[in-house]
Amino acid sequence: MLLGAPELLKTESRSVVVRAQVRGGPVSGVILKHFRDDPVCGLDDWAGAEFLTQRGLELGPRFLAGALESRLFVLEDLGRGPTLEALLRGEDARAAFGGVMTTARLAGQLHARTLGTQAEYELVRQALPPRHERVRVENARFLLEHEGRLLRWLAAVEAEAAPGLHEDLEAVARSLADPGPFLAFTHGDLAPSNVLFAPGGARLIDFEYAGMRHALYDALMWLVTVPFPDELVARADIAYRITLSSQCEAAQVDSQWARARATVALARTVNLFQWLHPRVLEEDREWAPGFSERAALLHHLARCRALLATADGFPGLARTLEALESRLRERWTVPPHVWPALRQEGL
Structure with a gap:
């Protein structure tokens, strides 16, 4: 060859x-x-x-x-083709909308077909120079070890931590470390740039953050991290849930589904405040192309609040983030990010 x-x-x-x-x-x-x-x-x-x-x-x-x-x-080589990001930055609203829906179904297939495969994955991963710690445990540990960074933000805007904040963070971390029926193989960085529409069909690329963790970690793309219209978020969530539910009974139960979404949304929103320094209060910088750090923080808080409205539990963490959001919105007026392909009315 x-x-x-x-x-x-x-x-x-x-x-x-x-x-x-x-x-x-x-x-x-x-x-x-x-x-x-x-x-x-x-x-x-x-x-x-x-x-x-x-x-x-x-x-x-x-x-x-x-x-x-x-x-x-x-x-x-999968061949040449546009990524989901390229579709969103293009001019074809139908292609972009369909690309997000295809991505949600693709993630659902990935998770539905890898539920219960922890042992099989570990055989592959540990046959290489082994990992000292599972990725989901790393995620949980980071959330707890850097609680002080969230408190630093609260102090910077003169907001109070609600009673039960630490206990709620511990509960979220436990669910990350042990997702129970939602444990599946995840991509780990399901950004629009990592979904390729190749000649042979849609495929996920670049698995650098992959591992066995909470399945809905990948669903964060449309639920929290990437700004999409509410209708598209709802439809992607339904498509993903239907696909995952074919193999995951917990995904069929409304209360468990709502709590699972709230869990990963809370973790990611707190993570963003752990990654970004309060200097953002003085200077806004780019977080992703066309999307500033302030816009990202406010978007995460709003999406997390919406998901918490349908779930029970986490009152201390919910009230803390609501207080933080209120303080930040008093300071900032940030226009919402709209992808070029989704600027048409109704999308």
């Missing part, structure tokens, strides 16, 4: 990604990924692709080979 001239797709401190055509091989093209400064992310990416390939799940690129000593692994 001979490789044609390489095409550099990405180069950064963490990894280098190259595309190459194949001459005389079983596939027409390959993607070569060399991870450098963050071997944990590189190995999680490798393990995720290999795990899905072993299970015959055509939801991402097929794993072909890897060389640990070179920190290199090879995937089948």
